[in-house]
Amino acid sequence: MPPYALASLPVFPAATALLLALFGRRLNVKLIGTIACLGVALSFLVGVGFASTVSGGAEASFSFGPWLATNVLSANLGFRLDSVAFAMVMLVSGFGFLITLYSVGYMHDDKEPARFFASLNLFVASMLILVLADNLLLIFLGWEGVGVCSYLLIGHYWKDAGVPLAAYRAFFTNRVGDLLFVLGVAFLYAHFGTFDLSGLAAKADALSADSIDGNSLAAWGALLVLGGAFAKSAQAPFHVWLPDAMAGPTPVSALIHAATMVTAGVYLVARLSPIYALFPQIRGFIYICALVTLVIGAVLAVVQFDIKKILAYSTLSNLGLMFLALAADSPGAARLHLFGHAAFKALLFLAAGSVILAAHHEQDVRKLAGVLKHLPITRASFWIGCLGGVGLIPFLAAGFFSKEMVLESVAESQLTLGSLVVSGKALSWIIMGVELLSAVYMFRLLGYLESKVPGEAAKGHHGHAPHETSVTVKLVLGILCVVGLGFGFVSAPPSFGGMGKGFYALANAGAEMPEGPSFLHALPALVVSLIVAALTFSVFANAGKRAKYEGRNQTRGLLAQKFYFDALYESAVFTPLRALGRFCSAIVESVALGGFELMGGAGETGSGMLRRLMSGRFQNYAALLLAAVFLMLLLLPGR
Amino acid sequence: MRGTLLSVAPFIPLGLIALHMFTRQGHAKLAAWTQSLFGLFLAALALPSFVSDAPRVAVDGFSMMITGSGTVFKTALYLDARNSAFVLLLGLCLPIIFVFIRPRTEVKPSYYISANILIGSLLGVFIANSLLLFYLFWEMALLGAYFWIGLHGQRREDTPALYTALMRFVLITLFGSLPMLMAIAIVILPSGDVALADLGRSISILSPELRGLAFWGFLLGFGVKLPLVGLHGWLRDTYAVAPPACRALLSAIMSKMGAYGLLIVLVPAFGSEFGTWGPTLMAVAAAGAIYGGVVCLGRDRLTDVLAYSSLAHLSLVALAAFAGTRGDASDSSAITAGIFQVFNHGLIMAFLFALDDRISVDGRGILMSEVGGLRAGQGRLTALMLVAMFAAASLPGLSNFAGEILVYFAAFRVSPWYTFAAGAGALITAAAMIRIFHHLFFGARRGNVVQAADLRIPEVALGLAVVSVWLVLGLYPMLFVGPVERAFATVVAGVVP
Amino acid sequence: MLDFNLANCLTLAVIVFLTGCYGLLTRRSLVMILLSVEVMLNGVNFTLIAFNHFLWGTHEFGHYLYMLSIGVAAAEAAIGLGMTIVFFRNYRDISRERASRLSEGEL
């Protein structure tokens, strides 16, 4: 493929997005869907065309020329496709295509399909820009772009209560991150003098942790950029928007809030890992935040009843895992888990979408209990996805090896933050604990859905049992099942005889895959998880046992309040800010204007006082005149 | 050729005034057409400046001695990429304003007459090449706005008292422009009326005190118009009572007079003052951004939020201007960034205010606490408004995005932390704007506002044209930034007499 | 015994002038006020002659100015008295209190 074809990657979906936005209103869903799929598919195909280039270890790059070129900054509108980017392109456009296709079925009765598909296409385009960009500024363009699309898509059901607020929260959080990001970039630029990813990496590689001041511009830049990445990837303390984002259509949750956009932060930090390698303190910070996210996500996933929220908290937890890998300075593991997670979480979300569709937009697992038995393909998808999510079966499920690798890398590192030093071993125990939790929430979900006693929604509608309707939904689920299963194989390290080495090299720009865990080494954990999973499943598949659990459910304040993060933000940030706004707009403005009015009042008062002098009486005037003359004489110097 | 057109341009509003004088009633359709054509003319006049190697156009009119003072009053016009940005902005805003916003009831011709006084003066401010002519137009603009608002402002129970607001507008504006006049008096002292580009040379021979006075005088004048925070007392009520078209023009163009002054008149000339005061002023600008944003959060009415968002966004322009501290060629990017933001913000605000006016039948400002779900009746309007809101929030792909990045980077070199604060202000502003947008347009239908009909197809087309400008400049900002920067460099290098 | 010199003459003039001022400020009737002004003028005229005599004895400019002054005083008196008569016609009274209609009025 010629390099300029790179440019066409984002252009295809962008063009179809534009087309749909402008003229989509009159078209029917199928046509719209077709157009949308076409845009993404073309990108995918072109991307595939670069496979040969990349597999040869070469890079393709293309530049439109300067995007901004002034005295203070100059950045190209340039794309660069190395193997990392290639893998991401495949992920984005491949999953993008599949999920768009899925949406054709999923959104068939939507009132505004054109808007939906246009946004989806735009998202793919932005995401492609993000992964293809060869410099931080252009990344920022895509970065904000995906945020916008995410916002648009979350707000798709704009009439429903809560949806606008959810969209707004996602928007706001992302904007905070964006601000941090752009300032971080500015700091980095000020320090390194370049926006280029490769340039940055090269310059950072030339430094070492000892040779750079921990308080330098670069450190601040790295920290700020990290803030941006946290916001985008929903790491604590910026994680609150992600569960809310489930208000959007399910395919969106699958594509944006599971597979691609939320991993953009991971992608970016991994790209900049040479810089982060310089600052152990910052990595310590990442450790803390990622651990918090990991735990919060897993714990909260256990107590949710909304099917999508369960998955969303699970996503949080997994993102935490990825950041842990980054904190351990092991971007390879992070990337690997990124792909693995994308594979099984997209599958799970789409399966959940299928369930929701079949149950006429019911999302409460209690009501959905037992629904899977009517939905064979969805059932298979769920099982594969859940197994992947827990990482139970090495070759059949996507998450196993990547999680193991994260665990390994964390265990070999150590947390340093200020004077706090924690060994990686301790951390890895925490992670393993959380892994058990993941077995709990996944199989709790599965238990519900496989329950023998059907919930209300599983009983069907108008006498019809829930059923899978759409061809595309089924098709895509099927494909993803294969992908999910296959990824386990693809990611398996050589010690397991898998293709992991090749894939790892691809996703990590030719880096050598570290020696993976031996099966024996992983076995105990595996067994424990298996037991936990089985136990959970048995509990929740049984309506009677389940009921006890549900009865206790109401009282858990800490969990019901999601560790009070929302309340904290509300009372510490939003309420004061709004109050300040009201205060300023009412009081400060009035006082400021009041000052003006006061000046006017002073003028009037002065005017009134002078008025009294102007009595109209002749003698007063004469006295004034004589007094004035006298005053003039007093002005004389040297009396 | 362009010189001729340039000298003709200020007289066209006079012609339009004459045209309206002969109508018995304000003729909205006629006005929409004529103003749009005038706008196109201005755009055509300005656009060639953005072609690389476009020469600077300068026209000298008559000059005369002011009897009393022995100073010379010159009339001269110029056009280069820098002020072309402003002229282009004016040209693009005119169709938006006059096509989207029509008076709801029959108006007297004075509506369009005063509008054209304002428009002509704005144009004059942007193309005048001598300080006195500049000031002349500056004050005329105030008069135009005064009569427009006074004669056709909103006298409803839900708006502030018209005359109080108007008086406040006039007095606060003059609180700036009178010191500015003093500054001009100081500057023209040695050698008579000066061309804008010669300002720096002209003040270099002044005594330090006079120089300082001139600096603060100019700053106050421009700062009030912009407005800088603290000098913005006129903002809210004026926007509330102004007729919608005037409101749009105020925000889109008239506030840019202040920006023009800062970016093109003040900063390039007063290098050493900015060296001293630049960071402090940047702090003021950053405070303005935050304050504007915070107040936005506290407002309930879309019009008010737009007004205060203007305060916040223009504070970013000011930030850029104050970041151009050294006033030499290496600072051109700060100025360029400012000019770029001026252009973006103007177009956005004209569009937003125009759409705001089209929401309800009676043009009443609608309260977010009472009204919601408006999207159901006005899909197209909502879509366009959303894009405009995005543009205002400087989302990527739209020109404001590139502009804001430029501003941040330019300001960053001088003070990272003020930049950060300003960015936070912009963030809060964006949040507030999106928030009220959500409350008004999304969710279930609430409130009993009589919604106007949705936009018509031609209007949508016009809207899309505007959006495409944002898009093009967002994706390829160098189209705009390059020529402006070159023009600035030329001026600083002293090539232009 | 006062010396007959410039200082004393000027002092006398100032005192006469101030006496006129006193009348100006205290008298009620318009005629009396005019009369007080004449007293003041008398004081001023005195200085003219005194200066001329004691300092600049070569010419009589002071005398000439004195003549102009009484001419002006005459004209002023004529007009002032004419107005007083009109005032009297309007009010049947010439107290200055009548002449305070023009003022800022009530706040």
Next chain:
Amino acid sequence: MSEVDLYNGLFSACAILIVVFSLMVVLARNPVRSTLLLIMSFLPTSLVYVMLKAPFVGILQVLVYAGAIMMLFTFVVMMVNPRPEEGELGHLRGADPVGTRLVHWNVLGALAVAGVVLVTLVRKAAESLPVGAEHPAEFGELSSISRMIFENPMENPLTVSFELISFLVLVGIIAAINFSRRDPSQKKGTP
């Protein structure tokens, strides 16, 4: 008694008379009496003028000022017949014949302060002045003054002012006529 002493004595007497008469002018209750007292004060004034080598001016003071202008005042006073001062205020009527109640102490105080300042100012200046030149013969006499005023009219600086004062008096006459006129419109109204 030397000539100087004579002058000094005469001046002292006249000064006291002038001040006393002037004070009485402004203090007298009855306007007619005030007018007459003013004329009285003019007499010692004119005597001092003669001592100041200004005999012609002294004559003018008596003839024109006292004789003409003050007559005008007397006429008007007679015509408008003002009640003996402060007529409006009942409680003052018939009280204290010397008019002590007319004394406004605050005004007096202010003027006294001003007087002290002014007199100091003026005396300080006057005492440091050089003594003037000798007077020529005929100084202050009619012949000398008429020569000064009427000699060589086109080159005489005093011509202008002298002619202008005639206009001034004319204006006074026109004004007086105008003010003495009855309301023209009333005449128009009544056939």
Next chain:
Amino acid sequence: MNAILIAQLPLILGFMALLVVASLRAKPRALLSTAISVAALGATALLLQYRVPTGETYFGGAYVISVLGKQIACLCLYLVAGAVVLTNGYLEKVRAQQADWKLVAMASALGMVSLSFAGDLATVFISFEMVSIPSYVLAGFSQRDPRSNEAGIKYLLLGAVASAVFLMGLSFLYGATGEMHLQEIAGKLASAEGGQLQLAHIALMLILSALFFKTAVAPFHFWLADVYQGSSLAALTIIASPVKLAVFGLLFALCNGPFVALANVWKPALLLCAGAGVLIGNVQAISQSQIKRLFAYSGVVNASFILLTIVADAPGAFALYLTTYGVMTTGLWAAIMAVGTDHADADELKDLSGLAAKHPLVAVGITVLLLSYAGVPPTAGFFAKLAAATELLRHGTELPSWYLGVLGAAFVTTLVSFFYYFQMLRQMWFHEAAGVQPVRQLLWNHRAVFGASALLLLVLGFVL
């Protein structure tokens, strides 16, 4: 032959002719008397302008012809002519005698001419009185109107006191120098010391006081509003501008002539008074509801600006300001005359409400006048203020350093002036007509003078 005498001849002859006409017919036709006076005034002005050589002295130094003097004399003559034109159709309303009125006005004009050229103390004094005394007469001219009468009496009595002070000042000046001619006085003052200097200082202050009183410079301005309020509009056309302008001319000539040696005394004094004027005048104008009183205080403010040009020793700026002020003021009174009813003038500000709807052109004209008062470009008022400011700045080094404070105060308080001028604009443009305000048929002369002054104000800044 004596050019200045010839130039004044038409005025004198016109005066005589009018006197004859007035005494021959009890009620001379208004138009005839107007024609005679306008012709006389105009002819004198033209002769002065074109036939009197600058720099000459006449009558042995009684008249000194300076450029500035010529400008002011002509300006005053034109303004008086304009005032005379305006009386047609107005004097009847205030029931004033046509011929007498014009005679007094012409006498005043004669005084203004001599004042402008006065070269010795006697001429200064008598011209000063020639300007003052007719203005007392004019103020009190409408004898049946108690207000006019009161205005006349107040003006006269205070004016007489001021005259006494003035004469005292002249006397001290004479005492200090022993000279009559201003040029020689200048020479003497330049070398004066000791007692002479002290006398001169006192003289300076007394003379300044008297002139300040006449020109209503703060703090000598208190009489102004009452006199304006009581006088008829016709009288104001004389009192409010040409009279003041001529006295200002004298002030300029004295300060920058003989008193130049005492600049260290009078410059601070003038600056102080100017500062006081802008503050007091503007503040007092805020609370006025009557047009005449409002413009009285506005006059105080303008006087302050004129003082600034005097301090700056800038004859050009001074003349520009005087011209602008004269034209504005005359135009304004013409406009107010024009919009009155048949029986009453428009007194209150609110009498103007709704004017724009009835007479848009008149409203536009008044707007131009007001903008000029406020100093908004491109009206002449702007250029005048600008010239004043630049000139003051140009001469700033010779002034005490606080002059910048005065200038700043002048600029800042101009803000206040915008408040009341814009209140008037608002009344005219934005308000419905309040109560019964039938605007009468506009008379040709009012229209002409008013229109001409509005137009002049628009072009004056550019052509002068």
